[in-house]
Amino acid sequence: MLNKKEDAMKKKVRMSMLCELYGNLLTEKQKQCIEDYYNNDLSLTEIAQNNNVTRQGVRDVIKKGENRLLKYEEKLMFMKRTLYQEKKIEEILLELTKIKNSDSDKQISNILEHVKKQLNGLV
Numbered sequence: 001m002l003n004k005k006e007d008a009m010k011k012k013v014r015m016s017m018l019c020e021l022y023g024n025l026l027t028e029k030q031k032q033c034i035e036d037y038y039n040n041d042l043s044l045t046e047i048a049q050n051n052n053v054t055r056q057g058v059r060d061v062i063k064k065g066e067n068r069l070l071k072y073e074e075k076l077m078f079m080k081r082t083l084y085q086e087k088k089i090e091e092i093l094l095e096l097t098k099i100k101n102s103d104s105d106k107q108i109s110n111i112l113e114h115v116k117k118q119l120n121g122l123v
Contacts, residue, residue: 012038014079018069021078030065037062089119 016038023031029051036042036050037058044062048055073079096116099108 015066015069017079018073022069022072022076025072026065026068030061030068033058033061034065034069085122089122093119 015034019026019031019034019038023034026034033047033051036047037044042050044055044058047058051058093116096112096119099112
């Protein structure tokens with residue numbers, strides 16, 4: 001059961017991130033339904049009531065929107081590249097910290113601290 005919950009959470013986070021990246025490329029209705037469902041934690045029934053449509057209609061709109069978001073990511077790969085860059089920046093910051101902690105030269109330490117601040121600004 002825990003795996004289903006973890007999978008659901010991963011999907012929720014993924015869809016939320018994709019909507020943030022590509023949401024403006026969806027129809028207004030798709031974007032709003034996906035935001036309500038994934039970000040505002042509304043049920044299909046609540047979204048349907050708020051929009052005077054059927055629950056099935058909301059589900060269809062969300063599914064179509066999800067498919068579009070996944071296709072955009074498949075072609076453009078912004079999220080994949082962003083996550084990769086964040087991972088690499090974290091690795092670099094870790095290595096810079098190791099260098100700073102092992103070296104006593106003040107000038108190198110200052111340079112490393114400056115680089116670290118710059119990298120932190122990208123994360």
